[in-house]
Each structure stands twice: as structure tokens, then as C-alpha cells.
Amino acid sequence: MGQKNIVTCIDAGSEYCPCYLAENNECITCSHLQGKSFCDCNWSGVCIYQEFSWCGNMKKNPRETIESKIIEKKQFGENVFVFKFHVSKTLARQLKQPGSYIFVRDMEKPLYFDVPMSIMYADEQRGEIHIAVQILGVKTKALLDCQEKMFIKGPYWNGLIGLKDLKGTEDKDVLVVGRGIALAPAMLAVEYLLHHHNRITFVIDPGKTGSAFIEDYFNGLEMDKVYLNLRTEEGLKQLSHLFRQKSYSLVYSGGSDLLHQSLKDLIAKSDENIKLVATNNHEICCGEGVCGSCTAHTINGKRIKMCKAQVDVEEIIERGNIHG
Ligand code: FES
Structure with missing residues (x-):
């Protein structure tokens, strides 16, 4: 920032x-x-x-809930589903920016079944968006019943913290690290960074979800891909080794607080001016800055609504306020 x-x-x-x-x-x-x-x-x-x-x-006028046609619903492994939706070209374009997300809901369910989902892919020519859903609780289980249509509401954009640094990175070496279902939002960031002539090393940790659901999206993209298990000491050691191999300008952390903290520690040890951008893991409920469920505190004790506010990413991490 x-x-x-x-x-x-x-x-x-x-x-x-x-x-x-x-x-x-x-x-x-x-x-x-x-x-x-x-x-x-x-x-x-x-x-x-x-x-x-x-x-x-x-x-x-606030964002409206619209009915959206499900073009495809495909299962990967035990509990990941990729949904492809038909939307207006305008909405697809608005959802192309890194950090974009929408609320989705089974049309038979009440408002409080709205659940935020990161955009994994958006195509404004065809009017299409793709999301990957990990089935975890009541709201996501309800989505499994959706066959033809779903309610969606958007566009929302605050899925990443430190967006300005990501957008300001051009023709640089960038380390992108993604784990499990958080590999999905990494795809928009990767596309954006490649479009701005950056060279990417993409560390993929399949986590509990596996990485099959994004393989189609990153196959063909020009970048170095490395598979690591970051839950193991060996994996973290290899990550640290990778980190030291190049002079990275930006590190993207897609995963839990723990992953954010590990990458922040690596950056701190390096003594270089490396920017960090991280997935926004706060509980998003209304997405409009109204309900307060996403409230966090900066280093200086300032209360901020993480569904809307962009801050320097370190300000949040240092308070241990990025949730996983
Ligand atoms: S999600 Fe409701 S205030 Fe941020």
C-alpha cells in the first residue's frame, strides 16, 4: 500500500x-x-x-441478487465442486480482477444461506464465471442440490489484502503460493500478473482438496510450477530454499493465517523490500460493511471492516488478525 x-x-x-x-x-x-x-x-x-x-x-443502488444459469457442475475428489455460470458480459468483466468474489445461494433457501465464493475464472467474451466450492458446512452442502440455476450476488472485490501492491507489480519475479481450495482465487492473480509481464513461480500445495480442480486452468500458462506439502517441515524447508533462489518483488499467499505468517517470516528474514499480498480470510457475511462479522483491528487498534477495507497486509498479520 x-x-x-x-x-x-x-x-x-x-x-x-x-x-x-x-x-x-x-x-x-x-x-x-x-x-x-x-x-x-x-x-x-x-x-x-x-x-x-x-x-x-x-x-x-446496492448489488442485486440475480438468477444465474449453471452451465456445468463437476466434482473433483471427495468434496470439491466446480460450478460454471452464465452471467452478463459486464458482470464477468467486473469479476476478472484479482480478489473478486460473489455470494451464491440455493434458490430454495433463505437469505442467510448466502455464502461468499472466490472467482477462479471469468470470461467476459462468453459471459462466464467459474467458482470452486469445498463442501464443508450447511451452506455449501445446500449448493449440491442446485442443478439448473443458483442465486448469485456481486461483484465484490476484497478477497485479497494488499491488492494495490499486486496491481503495481510489473515485469518482476513473483512467488505465488496456494494451498487447497485457496488455489482457486490464485488463478485470477496469476492471470493478472502474467498479463503484466511478471515471471511467476507457482508453489502448489494440494492440501486436503487436491489440485485437480485447477489443473485445467493453469495448464498452458507460462510459469514454473512446484508441488510442495507445506504442512511438513520438509515442505517448508523447500519453500524457504525456493524463496532464496530468486530476487522476488512480490509474494502472494493463498491459504490460512499460518501460511501468511510463514511467508511473512521468510520476507522479514530476507531483509529485502518484498511486498506481500494475502487472501482475505475474515468471515464475510453481508459483504457491505454493515453486519460487522468481518471486523479486525490494525496494529494501531483501528477497527476496520475487512469486507471492504484495503490496508497494508502487515498491519493485519501482526495483530494475528488474518483468519484461516
Ligand atoms: S461482512 Fe458484514 S460488515 Fe463486513
């Missing part, structure tokens, strides 16, 4: 800004819309307060 202690909102300047938070003096970015009488937003090209005024002191 460059400067420390800066919290920005992933939705700022999008068609969903200003939102409910602005109407309630809780805007993540705009000090006026936090009830203060001064302007202190680290101007990023959009005045949320002005937008709010233009909208008659009201929020813009």
Missing part, C-alpha cells in the same frame, strides 16, 4: 459508492461522511462526499 496506516475502501469510486455506510456516517474513506467537519481522505481521484450530494444525500 505504499504509505502505512492508510485504509482505503475497495468500492470507492465504483458504481456502488456511496453505500449504506455513507448514509450512516460510517464511510471507510470520507471524513465528511464519518461525521467530521474536515476533509481527510487521501484523495484518490473520487470525491465520495460530492457523489453523495449528487445522489441527493443517498447511497447508490
Whole structure:
């Protein structure tokens, strides 16, 4: 994020800004819309307060739940399913950015069955998005009954912390590490990084899910692939060895808090200015900054809503606030 202690909102300047938070003096970015009488937003090209005024002191229309046709549902191993959906080309384009996710729900189930799922692949030409679901609990089990259609709501974008560093990386060596079901969101990041002429070493830890569900997506992509079991000491040793082999500018951590912490420790030991981007593992419930289930605290004790806020990734890890 460059400067420390800066919290920005992933939705700022999008068609969903200003939102409910602005109407309630809780805007993540705009000090006026936090009830203060001064302007202190680290101007990023959009005045949320002005937008709010233009909208008659009201929020813009929030994201809507839509019915989406299931093009394909395919099982991998015991408990992973890949769902392919038909969506509008606009939505597919909006969901191409690293960190994108949607809420999905069986159409027979009530609202509280909404569950966030990372986008693994988006094709704006065909109007198609793919997600990988690990069947774990009540909400994901309910998705197994869906044959023809599903409710989806999106686009949401805050699935990664440290997005600005990822987006600012061009023509560099990047280490991408993904474990289990978190290999799915790594694919959008990998595509983005390759598009920006980066050279990727992709460490794949199949974890409990296996990696068969993403093989079709990364086959053919030009990068070095290494399979490791990062739950073992040997695996971590090999990761450390790999890490020292190149002068990486960015490390992507896709997995649990433990993985984030291991990679952060490697970076700290290296004494290099290596940026870290990590999957956002906080409990996302409403995705709109309203319910509070994703609340975390930065090093300085600032309360932030992790469904919307982008912070320097170290600020969260140091508090042990990235969940797995
Ligand atoms: S998920 Fe509800 S406030 Fe963040």
C-alpha cells in the first residue's frame, strides 16, 4: 500500500459508492461522511462526499441478487465442486480482477444461506464465471442440490489484502503460493500478473482438496510450477530454499493465517523490500460493511471492516488478525 496506516475502501469510486455506510456516517474513506467537519481522505481521484450530494444525500443502488444459469457442475475428489455460470458480459468483466468474489445461494433457501465464493475464472467474451466450492458446512452442502440455476450476488472485490501492491507489480519475479481450495482465487492473480509481464513461480500445495480442480486452468500458462506439502517441515524447508533462489518483488499467499505468517517470516528474514499480498480470510457475511462479522483491528487498534477495507497486509498479520 505504499504509505502505512492508510485504509482505503475497495468500492470507492465504483458504481456502488456511496453505500449504506455513507448514509450512516460510517464511510471507510470520507471524513465528511464519518461525521467530521474536515476533509481527510487521501484523495484518490473520487470525491465520495460530492457523489453523495449528487445522489441527493443517498447511497447508490446496492448489488442485486440475480438468477444465474449453471452451465456445468463437476466434482473433483471427495468434496470439491466446480460450478460454471452464465452471467452478463459486464458482470464477468467486473469479476476478472484479482480478489473478486460473489455470494451464491440455493434458490430454495433463505437469505442467510448466502455464502461468499472466490472467482477462479471469468470470461467476459462468453459471459462466464467459474467458482470452486469445498463442501464443508450447511451452506455449501445446500449448493449440491442446485442443478439448473443458483442465486448469485456481486461483484465484490476484497478477497485479497494488499491488492494495490499486486496491481503495481510489473515485469518482476513473483512467488505465488496456494494451498487447497485457496488455489482457486490464485488463478485470477496469476492471470493478472502474467498479463503484466511478471515471471511467476507457482508453489502448489494440494492440501486436503487436491489440485485437480485447477489443473485445467493453469495448464498452458507460462510459469514454473512446484508441488510442495507445506504442512511438513520438509515442505517448508523447500519453500524457504525456493524463496532464496530468486530476487522476488512480490509474494502472494493463498491459504490460512499460518501460511501468511510463514511467508511473512521468510520476507522479514530476507531483509529485502518484498511486498506481500494475502487472501482475505475474515468471515464475510453481508459483504457491505454493515453486519460487522468481518471486523479486525490494525496494529494501531483501528477497527476496520475487512469486507471492504484495503490496508497494508502487515498491519493485519501482526495483530494475528488474518483468519484461516
Ligand atoms: S461482512 Fe458484514 S460488515 Fe463486513
